[in-house]
Amino acid sequence: MRISNFFKLLVCILVPLGVGGIAGMATANGIDSWYITLVKPSFNPPNSVFAPVWTFLYLLMGVSFYMVIQTARGQQLFRAYLVFGGQLLLNFIWSFLFFYFQEIGWALVEIVLLWLSIIGMIVFFHGINKTAAYLQIPYLCWVSFATFLNFTLYQLN
Secondary structure (H helix, E strand, O other): OOHHHHHHHHHHHHHHHHHHHHHHHHHHHHHHOOHHHOOOOOOOOOHHHHHHHHHHHHHHHHHHHHHHHHHOOHHHHHHHHHHHHHHHHHHHHHHHHHHHOOOHHHHHHHHHHHHHHHHHHHHHHHOOOHHHHHOOHHHHHHHHHHHHHHHHHHHHO
C-alpha cells in the first residue's frame, strides 16, 4: 500500500471514529444521569456493549468509505462524500437529541432518517463497490435494533 493510500485509509477511519468520540461525550453525560432513570425493556443491552459495537461499526464505515473513494471518480466521488457525510451527520445528531437534550421522540424521528440514509448509502455504494456496500450491513442491522429500542423507550417513558 502506498503512503498516500495509507493516509487516505487512516483519515477515512479516523473521521467516523472522531465523530463517534465527540458524540460519545454527549452520550456519557446522559448515561450517567438521565438515562439510568428511564424504564427500559428487557432486551436493552448493558451499557458496556455500546462503545465496542460503535467502535467496530465506525471502523467498518471508514474502511468501506475508503474503498468507495478509491474507485469513484468525478460526480460519483462528490456524491459519495455527500452520502457518507450526510449519514454520519445524522448519526452524530442522534446522540445529542437522545442523551444531551433528552428528546426521545425527536431522536426517534431522527433515527428513522438515519436508517433511511444508511439504506441509501448501501445502495449508492453497491453501484461503486459491492464489498464496501456489504461492509455497511452490520451498521444497518445495529441501527435497526437501535431504532426499535428508541421506539420502545419512547413508549415506556
